Amino acid sequence: MLATDLAAVAGSRGFEVTALPHARLDVADAAAVRAALEELRPDAIVQAAGVNVDACEADPVTARRVHAWGGACVARECERVGATFVAVSTCGLFGDEVRFYSEYDRPVLKTEYARSKRAGEEAALALCRRAFVVRPGWLFGGLPTHARNFVVRRWEEARRQPVVRSAADKFGSPTSTRDAAVRVLDLLETEAYGVYHVTNAGGGSRYEYVRCIIEAFGLPTPVEPVDSSRYPRPAPVPDCEMLQNLNTCFLGLPSLPPWQEAIHRYVNELRGDPAFA
Numbered sequence: 001m002l003a004t005d006l007a008a009v010a011g012s013r014g015f016e017v018t019a020l021p022h023a024r025l026d027v028a029d030a031a032a033v034r035a036a037l038e039e040l041r042p043d044a045i046v047q048a049a050g051v052n053v054d055a056c057e058a059d060p061v062t063a064r065r066v067h068a069w070g071g072a073c074v075a076r077e078c079e080r081v082g083a084t085f086v087a088v089s090t091c092g093l094f095g096d097e098v099r100f101y102s103e104y105d106r107p108v109l110k111t112e113y114a115r116s117k118r119a120g121e122e123a124a125l126a127l128c129r130r131a132f133v134v135r136p137g138w139l140f141g142g143l144p145t146h147a148r149n150f151v152v153r154r155w156e157e158a159r160r161q162p163v164v165r166s167a168a169d170k171f172g173s174p175t176s177t178r179d180a181a182v183r184v185l186d187l188l189e190t191e192a193y194g195v196y197h198v199t200n201a202g203g204g205s206r207y208e209y210v211r212c213i214i215e216a217f218g219l220p221t222p223v224e225p226v227d228s229s230r231y232p233r234p235a236p237v238p239d240c241e242m243l244q245n246l247n248t249c250f251l252g253l254p255s256l257p258p259w260q261e262a263i264h265r266y267v268n269e270l271r272g273d274p275a276f277a
Contacts (some may be wrong), residue, residue, distance in 0.1 A: 001142030001149070002088065004046045005181040013185055018042070027070035037077040043225065044084040047074050047123060052091070056113035057235040063116035066165055071120030074129035084193075085131045086184060087124040090117045091138065091199070096239035099169050100203060102246040103135075103195045113234045121195070131186050134180075136244055137199035137259075138209065141177030141266055144276040153275070154213045158221040166210040168225035172241040173199035173230060174209050176262040186253055194248045200259035203242035212260050216267040 007017045013272050016042055025036050037045070037096045049066060056063035071087055078085035094101040095108035124131045142149045158164050175198070183198045204212075207225040214223055228239075245255070256262075270276045 001146055002136070002139055002177045002180060003046075003107065004142050005177040006046055006048065006184060009015060009178070009185050015185075020071040027074055028065045030073045030076075033073045033077050034080075035188070037081050037083065041081055042083050043088065045074060045078055046086040046088065046184060047071065048088045050088070050117075052111070053113040053237060054116055054234045056116060058109060060112040060116070063112050064119065064263045067113075067116035068119035068123060072123035072127055075124045075131060078130070079128040081131070084188060085124055085128040086188065087120055087131065087133050089133055089135045089239040090114065090211065091135055091197075091243050092238055093135070094238055094240065095120060098242075100242045100244035101197075101240070102244040103197055104246065108238070110238055113235060114238075125195075129193070132184075133195040134184055134187070134200050135243060136180045137173035137175035137196050137203075138241065139175055139177050139180065140263070143185075144270055144273055149264070150212050152270070154210055155217050155219070158214045158217070158219045163222050163224050164210060164214060165204075165224045165226045165230070166207040167228035167231065168205050168207040170206045170228050170237070170239060170241075171203060172206070172209070173182070173198045173203040173243050174212075174259040175256075175265060179256045179262055183253070183256060185249065187248075190251065191272075192251055194247065197243040197245045198248065198256075199245060200256045200262045201242045202260070204259070204260050209259075212263050213267070216264045 007019050010017045051063055051066050054233055075085050092114050093107040107118055121133045124133055144152050179200055180198050184189040
């Protein structure tokens with residue numbers, strides 16, 4: 001989802017974009033990565049490849065292959081060809097205390113996903129001098145037909161069910177893929193390499209997030225707050241993934257719009273999309 005908007009925003013700013021899905025390039029195949037970068041000689045690479053949280057918990061080896069080793073492969077080749085590297089990481093690197101976490105807070109790595117993503121961050125920063133590590137929030141957006149489109153899935157649920165239930169004890173910063181893509185391109189126009197939190201302004205519970213989505217669609221379906229224990233999952237995800245975007249502030253970049261505003265904007269865009277029905 002993020003990759004789609006990255007390509008669109010980069011194209012709108014005059015960049016020539018080459019998208020390489022997994023079918024065309026396995027980031028953990030060092031020889032293939034070298035050949036691709038040797039052929040393309042890009043100015044910048046944004047690596048958004050990833051394995052989902054629960055799949056990482058079930059298969060830590062694959063998690064490390066893609067996130068850690070794959071990140072190292074791409075970082076190494078970016079350094080070799082003189083390209084800037086943007087490693088897309090995660091907001092799930094911290095603990096259970098409900099507060100906003102900045103780039104200067106110590107990671108608390110509760111899941112295999114977090115451990116492998118953090119290893120990828122370290123590889124990016126160690127192996128490429130022109131590296132950005134970007135930690136987005138709870139991403140939403142992209143094509144309505146995407147199987148993992150969170151907003152569309154909640155719309156479908158609200159139309160199908162008499163009540164929608166969502167966890168009131170899990171917290172994060174919902175973030176538009178379009179806004180995150182804009183901020184990544186903003187960073188690429190600088191040489192201020194390092195770690196950046198990239199989220200829409202504010203934060204809230206999963207329940208507040210879902211309620212905002214349902215309200216944005218104008219649906220009457222009630223949203224009921226419940227405890228996350230109602231929905232057990234393999235990965236012990238942190239209770240709080242709310243991020244504070246200190247480094248973009250220090251760089252002088254304006255805050256991204258509040259997440260509620262971004263959801264309403266995206267829902268309005270969906271209404272005008274022929275693929276959404």
